[in-house]
Amino acid sequence: MSDANPILSGHGVGFLAGGRKLVAEANLELLGGSTTILIGPNGAGKSTLLKLLTGEIKPAGGEIRIAGEPLAAVPAWRLACLRSVMAQHARLAFPFSVYEVASLGVDGIGRALTRQRREAIVAESLAAAGVIDFAGRRYQTLSGGEQQRVQFARVLCQLEAGRSVAERQVLFLDEPIASLDLCHQLALLDMARAIAARGVAVLIVLHDLNLAVTYADHLIVMDQGQIIAQGPPAKTLDDALLRQVFKVDLTLSRAPAPGLPFLLPQQHRARPAA
Amino acid sequence: MTLAAPSPTMATATLTTLIASRRRAGLLAIAGLALACLLLTIVAIGQGAIAIAPGRVAEILMARLTGDTSLLEGRDVLVVLNIRLPRVLLGLLVGAGLAVSGALMQGLFRNPLADPGLVGVSSGAALAAAATIVLGDRFLAGTMMKLPFAALPAGAFCGGLISTLALYLIATRGGRTSVATMLLAGVALGALASALTGLLAFWSDDRQLRDLTFWSLGSLGGASWTKLTVVAPIILPLLLLMPLLARGLNGLMLGEAEAYHLGIPVQRIKALAILLVALAVGASVATAGLIGFVGIVVPHLIRLSVGPDHRLLLPLSALGGAMLLVGADIVARLIVVPAELPIGIVTATIGAPFFLWLLLRRTSLIDV
């Protein structure tokens, strides 16, 4: 269910670097219960927009509000209870074990919780991310995909720990499935939607158009720093947009010529109804 | 709905057991190392060029505590209370301070090659010490004054702090300190300080050059109660406040952006860590000269044994560093009796081969 009041909203958000507008006049709203997916070609400004929305960098213009307050006014620790971020790359400098990495999500903001509760959160998140069997292993010994799932577990921990303090939360996932097998990709995105179903506003940056269309309640298309189009997937994408933004001459929703097999995730029945 | 294999509840129970056993091991390590440190301290007070029976050593210490002056007669009292005791205490403080500083720097720079010198303290202190040794008397040549004994340590300490402040200001823009800039600027400032120190050595006379050489090799021989009362309040904040930094440094391992997202006050942690390290290392260098190896090796050894969690790493590094330095000092005091080896030589001679051996045994010491 979508909540009418946006948990996070941005108006006229812009960012400059080296004289170039990396993000220009972005207007968007993230509603609780809704899964928003951000797509666009490389260099479109998706990561920059994400950094603006998570508070990592300050906008040059415009305003961002989270849970009713201006983002700039929220201190870092409280922000950590309100939103959780999974980055594209996570390099670890020292040999932490898997459960230690996941625990980072609860260690800071979960100090008020009991130790049992914290450990339970870590265990549940690791289990949900499918990496609990690796719990005692060193993070560096895992494959890229497994490491991504551990990061996802960490992000889940943080969200869960923050839930005791903040009712309205946002989950940001920046290309969370880049190194995952198809089955894990689908499972992770399923989980993201399940989290959204609990009332969290979810924003995912994806490259894969098919997956984006399958999982989005709300699609945002960016190109060269601008939001070109946004709305329900069916209404947002069309052939002209594909040509203009993605520079491909392909027709939407047309079955390919027989001979070559095709596999579309849209058929994945596991996804719950919006 | 999950990405998991079946029976997650069993795995949860295993995880809880795992966490509990790791925590137990960590607490055991702290208790064990603390006990070992205490024993080593007692041995260190009992050992020295002059042979004093352990019973007599204990008697002297007890008499001092109870204020019973009747037992406090004789030269051995001076040796135990005024030579060995301040020296061992200074060794504990400096050893702990250097090791924790090393761990903090490795955490801050997210690099296992970082050592306490990276904030510029050591090179600044060395330059100030060289200036005091070489130029000090010349400065006062016209007057009848001699340079006060405190000039050298005070000068070295100030030099270290000024150097760190310069580095901090260079690396901090818009309220944000870039550790990468600090690293590079530190290399540059260090090279400059080295060059100036070299220039001073070049223009020094023979006696000053010897003094400078011995100073730079490090020694706990300058320990006294006066120095301890000045230095302890400068080094102790690092040791007392380090738990505040532990969680933040753990999160910093993922990167500064991630740490920010986790709610960690990154800039505050950096500033506090840099300040505490500058104070502790500055005071250490000022009173004991340049002692290498403790800051790099001890945190690594601890990390190898119990892992990189700073909540364990920092206190264990403190204990390990204290033990290393006190142990090295025992060797320094006994090996060429009645002379004394500079302690920097001992820490390097003990530390380097042991570290190499450890590296050869364990294949994945550092994962970068």
Added chain:
Amino acid sequence: MSGLRITEAHRGLRQPSRREMAATLALSALGLALPAALTGPALAQAPDRVVVAGGVITEVIYALGLQDRIVGVDSTSQFPSEALKDKANIGYVRALSAEGVLSLKPSLIMLIDGAGPPDAVSLLNESGVKIAHIRDGLTPEGVTTKIAAIGAAIGAAAPAERLAAQTKARFDELATLRSGLAKKKRILFLLSLQNGRAMVGGRNSSADGIIALAGGINVADGIEGYKPMTDEAIAAAAPEMVLMMRNSSAHNITPEELFAMPAFSQIPAAASKRLVHMDGLYLLGFGPRTPMAARDLMAAIYPEAAIPPLKTAAAP
């Protein structure tokens, strides 16, 4: 007062001759530099466990025949060579260890000027052991005072006075020889030549002292102490002879090697390849052997003058 102190110590020894008494009183008058730190009244009994930090102090004690009283010496006590072989080595004179020194159970600690570090010295002061600070004088008066002070501290004032008197006589003879020199030659003392950096002995250095005693002119007297000197300054100084310390173990630079270097190729000394090596401690120790060392140096500087050996040096 110091005269009285020394006379008291003579009790039990043979009566001094009138000449020696006069010398004693004269030296005592000169003994303004006698260590103020000599604590306590006259020594009723000579200290028998002496720790020495300062090569010249060791040399004097050996010269007085009292080496059995020494239990420890510092690393600069290189003459006589038995000192470091037979006695415990307490380390470099400016890097002593308080507990190390005390472990030798000394009844007297003798420290030359500049012994250190200050922390160790203050701990030794606190220990209550008698400490004698000896001024390291670099003139004839300084040497004789030094000898007398060392003797007084170690409870052998009379033999030390004799040695001091002998040494003074030798210095006097040396001065006579010096007055006979026609024209003084220009000397450069080269302490070391590492990596092309020439360290020379300037004003107020021990090298300066010995050059003056040998009747030479120190061309480096614009510099204070042992400092580096640039190539041009060396050329401008135009020394007629270069003096260096002899290295016992390492290679001693030959005249060919030295005068081939650009800095030294243009100086007057290069024409006759005048490079002289002398033993360092002998030359610069400023102890009892100094008059002979200065005489040897004078002979080396003025070979044509055929300087004779000191007559007074032969006397016991």
